[in-house]
Amino acid sequence: xxxxxxxxxxxxxxxxxxxxxxxxxxxxxxxxxxxxxxxxxxxxxxxxxxxxxxxxxxxxxxxxxxxxxxxxxxxxxxxxxxxxxxxxxxxxxxxxxxxxxxxxxxxxxxxxxxxxxxxxxxxxxxxxxxxxxxxxxxxxxxxxxxxxxxxxxxxxxxxxxxxxxxxxxxxxxxxxxxxxxxxxxxxxxxx
Numbered sequence: 001x002x003x004x005x006x007x008x009x010x011x012x013x014x015x016x017x018x019x020x021x022x023x024x025x026x027x028x029x030x031x032x033x034x035x036x037x038x039x040x041x042x043x044x045x046x047x048x049x050x051x052x053x054x055x056x057x058x059x060x061x062x063x064x065x066x067x068x069x070x071x072x073x074x075x076x077x078x079x080x081x082x083x084x085x086x087x088x089x090x091x092x093x094x095x096x097x098x099x100x101x102x103x104x105x106x107x108x109x110x111x112x113x114x115x116x117x118x119x120x121x122x123x124x125x126x127x128x129x130x131x132x133x134x135x136x137x138x139x140x141x142x143x144x145x146x147x148x149x150x151x152x153x154x155x156x157x158x159x160x161x162x163x164x165x166x167x168x169x170x171x172x173x174x175x176x177x178x179x180x181x182x183x184x185x186x187x188x189x190x191x
Contacts, residue, residue, distance in 0.1 A: 004031035005057040008087045011080035012048045028080040034178035041065040104138045119158040
């Protein structure tokens with residue numbers, strides 16, 4: 001299973017959580033590829049700021065001492081919950097080509113449901129317009145999607161709303177977020 005390589009800080013607790021047995025600098029992160037929520041121990045003396053991009057892959061990590069665990073939305077601190085939408089929106093804009101490609105390549109899930117219909121605000125009418133527009137020529141960016149599909153809300157916000165819904169962990173389908181696992185060890189992180 002592919003793991004996150006980079007994640008962004010959504011909360012930094014220099015003294016750790018008050019409930020931790022071992023008090024160590026701790027951060028809550030959101031992954032850039034699968035929006036995986038992680039809690040990590042930060043190396044003493046390492047600088048850590050909200051929104052900062054950290055390496056969390058398998059090689060030597062400059063700021064991250066260890067990955068403590070994969071966490072669920074309900075495990076997030078109040079600060080992390082407040083920062084998550086802003087940081088996720090920045091990730092969406094940084095990866096705009098990937099998300100525009102989703103508009104260009106998304107297909108049906110079943111006879112009655114298309115992947116694009118999982119985005120809030122996209123019903124049968126918008127779906128038909130998107131499919132016709134992308135057949136004429138692929139979308140180039142979010143502005144192009146919005147310009148060529150009448151009355152479509154901001155595509156980045158549609159994706160952000162869907163990501164937020166998926167992060168809550170009770171979606172039937174997951175387009176952008178790695179589905180929550182019952183066994184956190186499956187992801188390679190201990191719980």
